[in-house]
Amino acid sequence: MSLWHGVELADRESWDYVPFERVGPLAFGMGLDDAAACIPGFARKVTLIPRHGDLVKRVRFRALEDPTYTTAVTGYFGQRVGLAVVAVDALRGPRVTVDGMQLVGRAPSEATDQLREHALARGESPEYSVEGDAASEKFGLMVRAQRAGDHLLTRLVLAKRGDWASTLHDCIPSTEWSVR
Template sequence: MTFWNQWRVVVDEADRAQWVWEPLKSVGPLRFGMAHDDATQAVAGYLEPSPRSTNHYGDVVSHEFALTHAPGGPALTAYYDAGRLTCVAVNARRGPQVTLDGLRLVGRVPSELEAAFIEYTTTHGHELRYGPHADPGTETLGVVLRAQRAGDVVLSRPVFVAHDWADRCVHVPESRIPDSEWTDRHY
């Protein structure tokens, strides 16, 4: 496999870890508020810290986690504020499948996920909003449903936040989510 092709590979659904999202509380084994060492231990066996994957954005630090047994880039990016996990962005191509009441959120065609998410938020009384990049999300659940390229295909890349970051999380200029999540190319 060439260097460029490894960045386009999408993990089969059957090969993804299956995680459940508890809005504003946890994403699979990652609980908001945990320290990086605890997060590393929580995902051991499936994910490991990526080499040279730490970035600083003022008080916020991000760490990327890669699949333990597969080549390629990160499976997810964890953001820590004051040393505590406050945000998890799941890679559309390699990340675990994260569900909310059975609704699959990772690696989906964005328009199909958006339709299902509109139905979910309407049924459960959450206000759906759209950010400046036309990404749907809701502050009451603490999620923004981003899109990520996989070669010529676009797939869903959800960004989950803790309660402390939920206010204005959909509105990019006022969000506490680092600008890099909106501006960097995510491989």
């Protein structure tokens, strides 16, 4: 098995995203045990992260049959806010639909163009992170590029802001920025 082997998009679970409320079965604000219980068939690995606002824990979820070094979904939890950030892996994460757009496991340029057109069609300005990733404060999402062998695919990062973060960019923990 190659280090870059992923799961075909057609074979992945399909989750929808309701901005600032939930992604698939994961609801923002839920506790770690509740999050683990709502996605059966996944193992979890909990680690402490350098404090980022209220966020203190990172939980990596992987399918039980997948190798231990893989991750499908990463959740970031705060002491007060519970689940506040969800990152969906480009290679193994579920397909996530946002307002009719499928944003996981795609070529970054395609997802960026689709988000750009979506914003323009609604009279809004396209948004980008400081690293040039497509983003949307309205949807609480950022589409990051993740390496897949010789290619890049989209990794979706979803966040619910609170009094601990002023902008979407402020929500993203430093451990997430290092995922390539």
